[in-house]
Amino acid sequence: MSRLRRYIPRRVIRTVRNLQQRAQVRAIRRAHAQAKTAAPAPLLPTALVIPVHNDAIRLARLLDTASAMGFAQIIVVDDGSDLPVVIGAGIPNVTLIRHDTPRGPGAARTTGTAQVTAPYLIYLDSDDLPTAELPPLLADLARQPAFDVCLYKHIDSHIANSGHWGQSPADEAHWSAAGVAIGALQEAPRAVWPELAQIANYPWNKVYRTAFLREHDIRCADTPVHQDITLHWLTFLHAQRLLTSDRTCVWHMIADGANRLTNRTGPERLRVFEALAPIVAANPPPDMAVALTRFVLTLSDWIRSVLDQVHLPAFESALTHWLKDTIAGWHTQIEASDPALMAQIKTQIKTQITDHP
Numbered sequence: 001m002s003r004l005r006r007y008i009p010r011r012v013i014r015t016v017r018n019l020q021q022r023a024q025v026r027a028i029r030r031a032h033a034q035a036k037t038a039a040p041a042p043l044l045p046t047a048l049v050i051p052v053h054n055d056a057i058r059l060a061r062l063l064d065t066a067s068a069m070g071f072a073q074i075i076v077v078d079d080g081s082d083l084p085v086v087i088g089a090g091i092p093n094v095t096l097i098r099h100d101t102p103r104g105p106g107a108a109r110t111t112g113t114a115q116v117t118a119p120y121l122i123y124l125d126s127d128d129l130p131t132a133e134l135p136p137l138l139a140d141l142a143r144q145p146a147f148d149v150c151l152y153k154h155i156d157s158h159i160a161n162s163g164h165w166g167q168s169p170a171d172e173a174h175w176s177a178a179g180v181a182i183g184a185l186q187e188a189p190r191a192v193w194p195e196l197a198q199i200a201n202y203p204w205n206k207v208y209r210t211a212f213l214r215e216h217d218i219r220c221a222d223t224p225v226h227q228d229i230t231l232h233w234l235t236f237l238h239a240q241r242l243l244t245s246d247r248t249c250v251w252h253m254i255a256d257g258a259n260r261l262t263n264r265t266g267p268e269r270l271r272v273f274e275a276l277a278p279i280v281a282a283n284p285p286p287d288m289a290v291a292l293t294r295f296v297l298t299l300s301d302w303i304r305s306v307l308d309q310v311h312l313p314a315f316e317s318a319l320t321h322w323l324k325d326t327i328a329g330w331h332t333q334i335e336a337s338d339p340a341l342m343a344q345i346k347t348q349i350k351t352q353i354t355d356h357p
Helices: 010-035 056-066 105-114 134-142 157-161 169-178 190-196 210-215 228-238 267-281 286-306 309-326 328-337 339-355
Strands: 046-052 073-079 094-099 120-123 149-156 206-209 242-252
Touching: 046 056, 046 105, 056 073, 073 105, 094 105, 105 120, 105 210, 105 228, 120 210, 134 149, 134 206, 134 242, 149 157, 169 190, 169 242, 190 242, 190 286, 206 210, 228 267, 228 286, 267 286, 267 309, 286 309, 286 328, 286 339, 309 328, 309 339, 328 339
Parallel strands: 046 073, 046 120, 073 094, 149 242
Antiparallel strands: 120 206, 149 206
């Protein structure tokens, strides 16, 4: 809790939270109502893969919305929920798979992907919602030659709480810098992929070609958190054709609560370097290596802001090892293309050595 917050009366905090929650609920209801419209035809044959753990109510809302959208398959993976998930009889074409014990959302997505027979797939979390923009995008994509991945925009619930519609300013900045912020559907030139790769590493802001994921064994990591980083970056490293659309296709929920992966503050955060290992092993080209390093330093700032203080020394040590040793072979190209980034790396290494000689 920040020092400033200590002096704010609890009733004021409760009032603000209640207002935020009400605004969020109203926005969700609007998105839910708009999304339940007849799907245009023909659509790109697409499977929807949904991991779920102890979230049956919001899963039911998602299935109610998605069932009207013309998905070729809907695959739900119950990741060891305390009460096994039950799918209502009114939801057609749903395959339900259950892990007997929780294995994490990354493993659940891998399990679901193995059951996909549709040519393309989308991952959604159980508390997210597709918007009315998704079926028109799938209709547009149905007229496209084969592609490996299509990025689309999303609505961030934190942004909605402030009365706006759209994704985070950081993500929007990357789209703008890549020159694809406006355009219903277009092919992104290879030169802008390093910029686009630095958007939030979510699994649900993309349409993937199923065979592409399988051919390159692209999957989420099995780490408790940060598992989506591996999926995201390996997608960029192996793709041949990448499309972008400015359609806002998914409502992404960010909520309070210690059980939410986003809000974890323990030592599991240090396992981010496990998720990064397959990406480094894939030997990214110089421009992607620089982009990944820049992303990791930005992510590290966020991890520091949420991590329990007792784990900070271990995190700083692991980050320094990654920068100094794991990506030592990248230093020359980083120095040549982005001296300011290399200066950050040197500062991190020097600080760690000074603090822990």
